[in-house]
Amino acid sequence: MRLAPVPLFYSHDLKKAVQKSGESARSTHENPVCIDACRLYGSMIVKAMQGHSKDIVLSYDSDLWSNDPLSASIDEVARGSYKDKEPPNIKGTLNMTQSIEAALWSFDRSSSFGEGALKAVNLGDDADTTAAIFGQLGGAYYGYQGIPDSWKSKLIDRGLIEYIANKLYDTHNSQPFIVEYLNFSLWDKLDNLSSPRFELNTVVSRDKC
Numbered sequence: 001m002r003l004a005p006v007p008l009f010y011s012h013d014l015k016k017a018v019q020k021s022g023e024s025a026r027s028t029h030e031n032p033v034c035i036d037a038c039r040l041y042g043s044m045i046v047k048a049m050q051g052h053s054k055d056i057v058l059s060y061d062s063d064l065w066s067n068d069p070l071s072a073s074i075d076e077v078a079r080g081s082y083k084d085k086e087p088p089n090i091k092g093t094l095n096m097t098q099s100i101e102a103a104l105w106s107f108d109r110s111s112s113f114g115e116g117a118l119k120a121v122n123l124g125d126d127a128d129t130t131a132a133i134f135g136q137l138g139g140a141y142y143g144y145q146g147i148p149d150s151w152k153s154k155l156i157d158r159g160l161i162e163y164i165a166n167k168l169y170d171t172h173n174s175q176p177f178i179v180e181y182l183n184f185s186l187w188d189k190l191d192n193l194s195s196p197r198f199e200l201n202t203v204v205s206r207d208k209c
Contacts, residue, residue, distance in 0.1 A: 004136040007042040048140035092123040092130030103133035
């Protein structure tokens with residue numbers, strides 16, 4: 001659910017993005033299936049960010065997985081296990097393999113961000129997880145403009161989220177990378193609401209990522 005910033009940051013280097021995507025899972029999920037699910041999904045997010053077609057994004061990448069194979073259940077998903085299934089055989093559960101399979105089914109069977117997100121949610125069970133997983137790939141593929149405006153308008157702290165996303169993308173595109181001092185407010189005022197405001201100061205360095 002929290003993967004997307006990693007492949008976004010490393011989207012200039014597919015193999016490094018795959019490696020770092022797997023490592024990002026280890027802080028809370030040491031299970032090889034979870035790590036490999038992140039490796040697989042990270043590779044797909046990078047390909048979507050690079051502008052590849054949906055067929056290429058979802059295709060099995062033998063070059064990536066021949067030297068560092070995926071766990072058996074995740075390898076089946078990578079090979080398209082979801083393509084020949086329909087609910088209730090597609091399930092959005094807490095099981096990692098089933099969750100990523102459900103998210104990819106939603107992505108494969110839709111032609112827009114909104115349609116895919118609704119397919120993910122309507123699978124039921126652990127709907128928020130399935131939709132969050134879909135949203136990372138769907139967002140990379142369809143882009144910011146592909147997300148319905150009516151959804152974006154209701155997003156809490158939209159300005160902060162957009163700011164961080166833009167900075168993350170700019171960091172990837174800056175060559176050579178320049179250390180930047182960031183100073184921004186964590187809360188935007190919401191309509192008819194007063195939110196607490198405070199400042200976050202941080203230094204970002206590529207060498208330490």
